[in-house]
Amino acid sequence: MLNRRHFLHTSILSGLGLANMNFKFSEEKAATLKPAALKPGDTIGLVCPAYSAFIKEDVQVAIESLEALGFKVKKGKHIFDRYGYLAGKDEDRAADINQMFADKSVNGIMAMHGGWGCARILPLLDYKTIQRNPKVFIGYSDITALLIGIYSQTGLVTFHGPVGSSSWNSFSVDNFKSMLIDAQPVRMTNPVKKGDNLTQVEDRIYTINVGKAKGRLLGGNLTVLSHLLGSPYVPDFKNSILFLEDVGEDIYRVDRMITQLKIAGILNQISGFVFGKCTDCPPSKGGFGSLTMEDIFEDHIKPLQKPAFSGAMIGHIKDKFTVPVGLEATIDAEKGSIELSEAAVNK
Structure with missing residues (x-):
């Protein structure tokens, strides 16, 4: 299990570069926007927006877990990139998320894991494309930055829940299905x-x-x-x-x-x-x-x-x-x- 504070502590100085970036965000509060429910046969985009995927077998286990749920899986182009403790450069990690939202064949997007790095890419996300293509976006821990950021800028309901590397046991799977597949008021x-x-x-x-x-x-x-x-x-x-x-x-x-x-x-x-x-x-x-x-x-x-x-x-x-x-x-x-x-x- 990743210790999120460790990555925050070791990388806080590199994150200060955000102060010099041009923020792009909605001036007005967006209306609440719900994504479409997932269904068997849908494609889940698997991305690494924070910590690097050092072990390819972990990614394969995540893929097989999602396939066991009935989904197809599309890996982000930069999922195995590395830039120190990050899963590649900020621009590339953001590009994977932007591409997954723009890709009509992708129905939902899941982070492989957390760590640190999501806040660094908030200014680089294409919020207009995200808003035009509402999809399930899910993760937890450091992914909180994306869940909150995307919701605040687009009104899209996001989901604090399992990542690809999570334990896909019956409790978590049942909650995931009830919320995102069965579309129940849980x-x-x-x-x-x-x-x-x-x-x-x-x-x-x-x-x-x-x-x-x-x-x-x-x-x-x-x-x-x-x-x-x-x-x-x-x-x-x-x-x-x-x-x-x-x-x-x-x-x-x-x-x-x-x-x-x-x-x-x-x-x-x-x-x-x-x-x-x-x-x-x-x-x-x-x-x-x-x-x-x-x-x-x-x-x-x-x-x-x-x-x-x-x-x-x-x-x-x-x-x-x-x-x-x-x-x-x-x-x-x-x-x-x-x-x-x-x-x-x-x-």
């Missing part, structure tokens, strides 16, 4: 499994504030989202349901990034809050009496007095939801559920 709830225990131990829901809330689902990886603040690629969070996830972060960093969302005014605008999993995010080892994730929620989310919960199957985990970015949903913080108001794709 209700996402955690699996109930006690195993040999008297009560459920894993994948529990932690209710921060009780109640129900309605709004557009917006969010993704906490670190990536917080690094986009101040750019033109951040959507309007007013009355939205903010969902977050992360991996490999010390608690003080999680605290710092949620504080950033808070002082940027985003937390005050949302109608509800969902935190999925912070995988491998233990209390900090460096100091006595470190804060915990629960403490962070009590400090920053509890005072909002808005429906909020954590523990949803969103993040760097094997069993994951496919969550639409930009679609309206209702959360029930006591039950730990996320229910879509309508199908996320058009049949």
Whole structure:
């Protein structure tokens, strides 16, 4: 599993070049645009917009997994390129995405994996072509930059969900199918499994504030989202349901990034809050009496007095939801559920 923070840390200086680029983005908020549902026989474009595909067998496994779902697969021209830790030059990674959206034979686009590098190509995407050719675009972790950026510039509903290198187990596959193939107004709830225990131990829901809330689902990886603040690629969070996830972060960093969302005014605008999993995010080892994730929620989310919960199957985990970015949903913080108001794709 890739540690997204490692790539952010090692490449932050090279990303500063974005400041000198000409941003191309919509001046007005685009209307919500839904892609067509996927169906057996459709072609999925597989791209590497961030971390390089070092091992060709991993790509082959991803291709075979998608074929097992009934899809054909078209690899991006630059999928095996390398430029340091990146999957080729920014222009080439962006070109693969632009080409996949322009290609009429491609029905959906999936990232092979995350890492770091997606924010670097946001100014290079052809948003007019994307808007004219709405397709399922899916991934998670660093792909958050593209999910949020594409939605903010085009209104296209994108999907925080499996990448090619994900574990394609029954839970993830069932959620993927219900959302993107069956075109159902899905209700996402955690699996109930006690195993040999008297009560459920894993994948529990932690209710921060009780109640129900309605709004557009917006969010993704906490670190990536917080690094986009101040750019033109951040959507309007007013009355939205903010969902977050992360991996490999010390608690003080999680605290710092949620504080950033808070002082940027985003937390005050949302109608509800969902935190999925912070995988491998233990209390900090460096100091006595470190804060915990629960403490962070009590400090920053509890005072909002808005429906909020954590523990949803969103993040760097094997069993994951496919969550639409930009679609309206209702959360029930006591039950730990996320229910879509309508199908996320058009049949």
